[in-house]
Amino acid sequence: MSYKNAEIDCPWCGEAVVLDGTICPDCRHEVLPEHLKQQESGDVEDDVDDVDALAAESAEPPDPWTEVENPEAYLLSKFICRGCGGSEASAEEVAMTGTGLSKIMDLQHNHYLFVSCLNCGLVDVYDPDVLLRRASGTTSNILDLFF
Structure with a gap:
């Protein structure tokens, strides 16, 4: 299935958008075909939690x-x-x-x-x-x- 110039629901922000290349124009996250396949199967929420956990771990400790x-x-x-x-x-x-x-x-x-x-x-x-x-x-x- 081709996602170019098609309106999709962004797996990151949940908005109905037409991708600008592979970037959501609303939240500026990269949306790859595997993200959309995961969205169809319902696995995106787990990935969002993983991304948030990684961001929290990689944040610099306070000075x-x-x-x-x-x-x-x-x-x-x-x-x-x-x-x-x-x-x-x-x-x-x-x-x-x-x-x-x-x-x-x-x-x-x-x-x-x-x-x-x-x-x-x-x-x-x-x-x-x-x-x-x-x-x-x-x-x-x-x-x-x-x-």
């Missing part, structure tokens, strides 16, 4: 850093030392000057988080700007200008 207000506390709560496997650590934010004019004016615009394992002393350095996807320490940069 844990979007909700974080205090990166130090978050790092400490998730810390596992890559050297010894310990889970106890201390974290400290450190501000540093750069080169050139910021060094002369003592503007400490580079901020880093140093996380130290309390068991073996291994230190990991994190850039909070990268973790939080926004600039950190802007208030302290402004205060550096005055004090």
Whole structure:
């Protein structure tokens, strides 16, 4: 049976449509002859459920850093030392000057988080700007200008 230029019921959206090639013009899903054969036999609902399940599985997990207000506390709560496997650590934010004019004016615009394992002393350095996807320490940069 040919489905070209014939009005069919789309197995995805249920609308009566004339296909644009193999694409439903309403829902933009691809409609293949096997989908229409399954529709005639009543198996389409199972495929729709499978597609929804696959879409849910393939969705990217939420970014844990979007909700974080205090990166130090978050790092400490998730810390596992890559050297010894310990889970106890201390974290400290450190501000540093750069080169050139910021060094002369003592503007400490580079901020880093140093996380130290309390068991073996291994230190990991994190850039909070990268973790939080926004600039950190802007208030302290402004205060550096005055004090």
